[in-house]
Amino acid sequence: MDYNEAKEFLNRLLDRERAVRPSYPDSLDEYREFLRRMGNPHNGLKSILVAGTKGKGSTAFFLYEILRKLGFKTGLYTSPHLVEVRERVRFNGRCISGRDFGRIVGKIAPHVESVGFRSVFETLTTLAFFYFRERETDYSVFEVGLGGRLDATNVVSPCVSVLTDISYDHTHVLGKRLRDITREKLGITRKNIPLVSQAQSPMVRRYVREFFHGDVFFVGKDEKVEIESISMDGVKFIYRGEEFFIPIPGAYQAMNAATAIEVVIRMGLDFDYKNVKSALKKAFWPGRFHIISKNPLIVLDGAHNLKSTKVLVDNWERVTGESPVILFTAMKRKPLKRMLLELKRIADEFVFTTLPLKRALGIDLLKKKGEEAGLKSKGFGSVNEAWAYVKSLNRPILVTGSLYLIGEVLKEEGLSPCRNIQRIDR
Structure with a gap:
């Protein structure tokens, strides 16, 4: 199977998934049996699991970059992807190649067909297991997809578990x-x-202590994260008496980076802070306060729940002070009106669009909620039209509400994290 054939297989699987509308699993037993039939590719991987409501992808990425810089062969598995599905699986600084992607999906596909159904996420998680095993990773970092207990990534045996900020999302x-x-x-x-x-x-700390009775370290409480400065170029912060810089603006990203640093400490690794600083200085995670142009200012941020939207607005005010036009869409089951009211603090004009996804909100509902929030807005039925319009205004632009929207805008700009990450990294 080549890369295009693998993508076609995944699309067919996704169509079947939408038609069947499988419920959230009540155990991982069936998935474990599926893996057993293929020789348990996850066994033996020295793994780190990262779960949370927001910041888990960034934290996983920072940890991956640090471990690589310390000389470890490191794999990273994240979701969703922005432009290309192979973004989800990385090893030592590169996305999995199209050839390897197709080859491994070709190995998994007959097993998927034989059991009747496995989700796209489970299939891609299995691909990551096989790829990391082939590459003989020293460490494999897995971003949990949804929740934790019943997520496909949770079949591994982690050497450290990581929790980023927990708030309300996917409450259904x-x-x-x-x-x-x-x-x-x-x-x-x-x-x-x-x-x-x-x-x-x-409240969440209390619940953590109620349900987990082992060794837990709270970054930001047991050890403070001190922000020195934030600018368009990034954030400078102090953690454990050392000064660090990351090229992504936002105090919340300093917390994510400090969490990754603490994980390395808790792993008992022997390291020089000089290498950690070097890794973080170059670590850029696209789609998170991602500046693709400074004149005019264009920022892409995948905030897609109420708390991350509040953080985005606070960060925008702190870093820019300008009033943008906001290009926005969202998925169903989000506190839409409250998110829009937060964004209204920094913007006087909104442009709504929709995506060709079953979970995407339609233009009419977006405009209705915009009116209820007292917004001045326009609506376009495609991202292509909406993007052309906001760019024609020649004013600051903020794109937010969905990582899927961020991916579509990156496509419009000819950017892909797998093919031209240097352009993304300004």
Whole structure:
């Protein structure tokens, strides 16, 4: 199977997934049996699991970059992708090649067909297991897809578990109470395995201690993260008495980077902070306060729930002070009106669009919610039209609401994290 054939197979699988509309699994037993039939490719991987509501992708990426700089052969598995599906699987600074992607999907496909159904996410997770095993990774970093306890990534045996900030999202699956959400995410923990968590709210910290009785370290509480400066170029911060810089603006990204640093400490690795600083100085994670132009200012940020939207707005005010036109769309089951009211703090003009996804909100509903929030807005039925319009205004642009929208805009600009990451990294 080549790369295009593999993508076609995944698209067919996705169509079947939409038609079947499988419920969230109540155990990982079936997936474990699926892996057993293929020789348990996940066994033996020295793994780190990263779960949370926001910041888990960035934290996983920072950790991956640090481990690489320390000389370890390191794999990274994240989701969703922005432009190309192979972005999800990386090894030692590169996305998996199209050839390897197609070859491994070709190995997995007959097993998927033989059992009748496995999700796209499970299939891609299995691909990552095979690829990392082939590459003989020293460490494999897995961003949890949804929740934790029943996520496909949770079949591995982590040497460290990581929790980023926990708040409300995917409540139709994880539960409507923070207690329930926290318990689901703590499913990635193991007895006698350290847990590194971001500071969390006092309520979430209480739940963490209620459900997890092992060694837990709260970054930002047990050890402070001090912000020295934030600019368009990035953030300078102090952690454990050392000064670091990351090329992504935002105090929240300093917390994510500090969490990655603490994970390395908890792993008991012998390292020089000089190497950690060097890794973080070059670590750029696209789609997160991602500046693709400075004149006019164009920022792409995948904030897609209420808390991440609030953080984005605070960061925008702190870094720019300008009033942008906002290109926005969102998926269903989001607190849409509240997100729009937050964004209204920094913008006086909104442009709504939609995506060719079943979960995407339509233009009419977006405009209706915009009117309820008192917004001045326009709507376009395609990202192509909407992007052409906002660019014609020749004013600051903020694109947000969905990582899928960020991916479409990157395509419009001819950018891809796998093919021209240097252009993305300004």
